[in-house]
Amino acid sequence: MDKYKKEPTYQNKEQEEQTEPDQNNASSLVEKIQQLGQTNVVQAPDTNVHVLSIVGQVEGHIQLPPQNKTTKYEHILPQLIAIEQNPKIEGLVVLLNTVGGDVEAGLALSEMIASMSKPTVSIVLGGGHSIGVPIAVSTNYSFIVPTATMTIHPIRLTGMVIGVPQTFEYLEKMQERVIQFVVGHSNIKEELFKELMFAKGNLTRDIGTNVVGTDAVNYGLIDGVGGVKDAMVKVNELINLAKENETGAIQ
Amino acid sequence: MILYTPLAKEDIFPSDLSIYAKRQCINFKNKTLYVEKRNDGTYQLLQLLSTDPNDFLNDQFQPGTIIE
Structure with missing residues (x-):
């Protein structure tokens, strides 16, 4: 990388790439081995199914410390619009391995995915806890791998609270929104979901x-x-079904 | 000092903000990349923000790649 500093102009850079391809290749090869433990990655043709991974914490209004692995909702929302608008993309797979996070950010993601016209499928891998539950059920069809778990529990709040009764009411309403969303987008009964949410003895001291x-x-x-x-x-x-419906509607 | 609290460590001891300053989102070859600035002025790719699975197979966007 130091060589770029010595030759800062663009032309020089290009020239260098042309004249010393072996050196560049060698360094990128070393880099690749360092980062991935292998030298080449498989190539594939264009895909009509896009993938959205929601991993770590769902980050919303508050930026989390850098050591947290997060999925920022402001990154995901425009991507969902892009998927919805791009005619080449016919379906979406959502990969979930999240510990939960910001309720409003999670609900925003869930509502966005639920309101997409294109077929969506989710897979819960590892964990889809707390706010991961509404995100998982927001797709047209949801899968869970046998080893994955989902923790269902009441909404929590950390940090300073100003106006305790108001905040309590607000939180309760927010929880109700989460429950309604999950019940509305999955086959679980409201009573059963609430029972799971408030069950005692399953989680240690919680x-x-x-x-x-x-x-x-x-x-x-x-x-x-x-x-x-x-x-x-x-x-x-689901893509084929959507295509059939479309052609049926035209005829 | 002994702390006994349900708060996260970061809520009591704010983490070093300089690490935030190093990290940013950039647009490179029409892809949004989350990068960290290195001491020599180059950027190291932390995360590729894309929904196209093929982008993740692209050599140029492998995690850890050094840009510019």
Whole structure:
């Protein structure tokens, strides 16, 4: 990288790339081995299914310390619009491995995904806790891998609170919104979801339930147990269905 | 000093803000990249913000890649 400093003009840079391709290749090769542990990555043709990964914490109004792995909602929202608008993209797969996070950011993501016209499928991998639950159920069809878990618990607030009764009411309403969204977008009954949310004895010294893969499906929260293959089959099935409906409407 | 609190460590001891200053989102070859500025003025790619799975197969956007 030092060589770029010595030759700052653009032409020189290009020239250098032409004259010393071996050196550049060698350094990029070393870089690649350092970062990925391998030298080449597979190439593939254009895809009609895009992938959105929501990992770590869902970051909303407050920027989290740098050591946290976060998904920033301001990055995701425009991407969802781009997917909706791009005619080449026919479907979306949402990969979830989140510990939860900002409720309003999570609800915003969920509503955006739920209101998309293109077929969407989600896979819960590892964990889809707290606000990950509404995001998981917001897609047309949701999958969970057998080892993944989802923690359902009441909404929490950390930090300073000004006006305790008002904040309490506000939080309760927010919780109601989350419950309504999950009930509205999955097959779980409201009573059952609330029961899981306020259950005692499942989590150590806390209320709530940690639902594992197959149980999430049995409760009706998630549509099916499955991984990448199942999700790709489902999204293609939904794409074909959407295409059929479209041609049917034209005729 | 002994602290016994449910607060996160960062709420009591604010983390070093200089690390925030180093990190930024840039547009490079029509892709949005989350990068960290290195001491020599170059940028190291931390995260590629894209929904196209093929972008993640692109050699230029592998994590850790040094740009410019």
